Amino acid sequence: MAEAKDPLFRYLALLQLIPRWPGRISTPTLQEKLRDKGFEIDKRSLQRDLRDKLARRFPIICDDTERPYRWSLDRDAAHGLPALDTASALALHLAESHLNTLLPQSVLDQLNPHFRSARDYLDGMERNGLAHWARRVRTLPNGKALLPAPLQPTTWTQVCTALLERRQLRIDYLSRSKGEARSLRIHPAGLVSRHSSSYLIGTANDYDDLRQFALHRIQRAELLDEPAREHDGFDIDRYIEGGAFAWRQAPHEVELIADVHPQIAWLLNETPLSRQQSLEPLPDTDWQRLRASVPLDQETLWWIFGLNDNIRVHAPREWVEEITCRVQNLRKMYAEPAQCDTSRRGPMENSPQAPATERKGAEAQTAEEMP
Template sequence: MSEIRDTLFRYLTLLQLIPRSPGRISTPVLLEKLHERGFQIDTRSLQRDLRDKLALHFPLTCDDTHKPYRWYFDRDFHRNLPALDVPSALTLVLAEEYLKGLLPPVVVGQLSPQFRDARQLLDDLETNGLSQWARRVRAIPNGMALIPAPLEERVWQAVTQTLLEQKALDVRYLSRSAEAEKIFTLHPQGLVSRHSVTYLLATVNDYADIRQFALHRLKSATISDAPWREAPDFELDDYIRRGAFGYRQSPEDVTLVADVAPQVAWLLTETPLAIEQNLAPLPDSDWKRLTAKVPDEQQTLWWLMGMGANVEVIEPVGWRQEILSTARAIVARTEGDPHGGYAPSYGSQTSPPPDRQSTT
């Protein structure tokens, strides 16, 4: 009885370890993962499990184009181990709605069987109120969201495999600056999804500095024969914290002082701009004086610009100058003088002196 039980658990574990197409897993890797989980089995027994047992009852395929052989299930094969419950199904439906606006379709598509199962489960619950939630709940991004750039499935598969297995990656990359395709060997160190673009963080060829590669500009990606090199002292959270994705102007925070309209003050009362924030009433006005410790980065500056005339920035002076210069450029173009306005380069501190009586 114990032997039968162990065999059953081994089959269940294999069902969980083998990926759906286009994923692949080799026989040696499967054997290693089984050993890690406490199953004592040799290569011949594993091959017999795969070929003579599982392949007879499940859509299991062997990719024997090169050794070691690699195994995968049909991409539409469903595995609910354990079975999906109602709260989990609802969570998956909401997650799908949210992720569709953030990740490339091919990435979201990797989870399409799970999303499909979740929708089906909720649809089948005709007498349960939860069945209506999928039709009545939506995830809306904060601000305008660009449509995620398309990404090839093979590229995504190669990127994730090399990142997780610590392998190098040979790519053809469309350089935005040069507007030409370049061939690199990348050494993946991390993956970051930001707004509608997913970036691979990697070192290039023999260089040690970390660079960012937008995945949708990878025209091809294959596992490299070159040995993978780890970036010394690289830590993903620290990399992000130092402003790698925030267009940071300096590592130090700055004190933002601005007068804000009542609707903006109400917004910032409920959802503060920063942990260190204060809103003080202005004399003889329904506006308030905002003081907040914020990162010295362009993202915060762009948010302030988006508030338009509802915010008047007082400090930092450089930010006030840039907002004022941008407003002048917009007015000049609107009045028919396309070259009469000053178009600032964000981050510059060379804008004309501000007019204190003007508002942003």
Template sequence: MSEIRETLFRYLTMLQLIPRSPGRISTPVLLEKLNERGFQIDTRSLQRDLRDKLALHFPLACDDRSKPYRWYFDRDFHCNLPALDVPSALTLVLTEEYLKGLLPPVVIGQLAPQFRDARQLLDRLEGNGLSQWAKRVRAIPNGKALIPAPFKAEIWQAVSQALLENRALDVTYLSRSVEQQRQYTLHPQGLVSRHSVTYLLATVKDYEDIRQFALHRIENAVLSSTPWRGAVEFDLDDYIFNGAFGYLQGSDNITLVANVAPQLAWLLMETPLSDQQTLTPLKASEWQRLEAIVPNDQQTLWWLKGLGTNVEVLEPLAWKNDILATAREILSRLVQNT
């Protein structure tokens, strides 16, 4: 009886690990993931499970154009294990609303079946009014959100597989700096979505430095026969923390001192700018004095510039002078054009 139960649990785990099309998972990777979950099975037994067991009862297909073979389910295959409940459905509806303003359609499409299941579940609950929730839930980004840069489904598939399986990629890349196509062999190390652009972090050829490649500028990508090389001591969190995406101007944090308007003070009380922040009422004024320890980066400076007349920056002096110079330049252009 225990052997039958073990086999059943293995089948259920395999159903969870095999992606829908256009996703793929190779036999070696699937075997590795099963072993990580405590299922001791050899390659031949795994292939027999896939071919002679699961493929007979589920829309399971094999991409055998190259080795190792890769497995996937039909794109429209639904497997609700476990069954979706109402709170989870509502969470998925909100998640879809939020993500579709941040990620390209190709990426959102990977979760389309789950989002569709959530909406269908809510639509069936007409008796208690919950079907209206899908129409009443929206996510609004903070600030102006640009339309996510699109890229091809096959690019996402190749990049995802390379990251999952530690494979190198041969790509054709449109370089923004020289405005021409370049051929690279990339060794993927990570993936970051920032604002409306998704970046592949990778080393090139035999170099050790990490470079950023915008996915929408990759015009072609195929798995490479070149062995993948991991970057020495690369840590994605450290890479981001050290300013790779924040245009760091200095390695040390700085103290921001500014007078802020009442509505901005309320916002910062509820959603602080940093863990080390104070707001002090100014005498004979509705404004407050803000002091906060913040990164010395362009992103924070751009945020301050976007606040316009709701903030008066006092320190650091370099930021105060930068904002003042920007204001003078804007005023000068307005005068010239009138």
């Protein structure tokens, strides 16, 4: 095939295979991946291509402190193949604001060159309608978004590589329950991003049960050459639906029966709680009776607690009892005089205060849009 013999196509394929720093790829691995794409080349010629030709035009870094040599692109290099078009630049620009609250800073640092290229592209197109639209569109999280948990710079790269290449991973993991780090050999099965944290799903050492490992608690990660053990029958969607991340109290769904404030009823009519949901007016009041099939899990219960006195739960019985218990605990907690000196000004002492009328309006809108 002519393309396989043309050095130009080989150079393009080679540039696309080299990861940004801190990611690295060895010469033998590059040679193997090029062969998979139909390019036959010996190791010496490949290193000559990289060091004597491409490195003169592109910001390629060679780590020659160990054999085989390892290659990477400068992290901040404005390099992309193929070039951006307007739609792709717009998608990247909007994704940046959304991912800022989801991904750890070390991962965002690796994406920043792409985000910067998208911003530069759109800034240079003042007359383009899509570029103008990008400056007027934003994404907001539903509820209070916590800051992403900090992550060791190389952890994300090592974890993703282990998962994609089905290799074992040795980690030093900080146990939240024990408060100390221990060394584990992980066989990766999946990766889940949840709110402001990411979790590696896998088995540890010689155990067969799947566990979740928060990436921000991995103090050190080492990619191993040994292949990871296969997890027969593992389906990440079924794993999540089974309540792995929702602290389910039962495997089956239950019927939630509750009376809800009219604003909450309006919200649920527009954005239902589940596919099996009904709302019926209650006599002598503007409240409505909610019936919905929901999982018996802590996440749904937390959502109910977030509605405060805008909801009165009748079923399931387990939640009625837990709500009653927590209300009693709160009553005891707030019955005691406050021990905090609230007269002292904290970090927000210089924060601007909205006028009282504006604050009331904001509170009313928050109640109306409450999830």
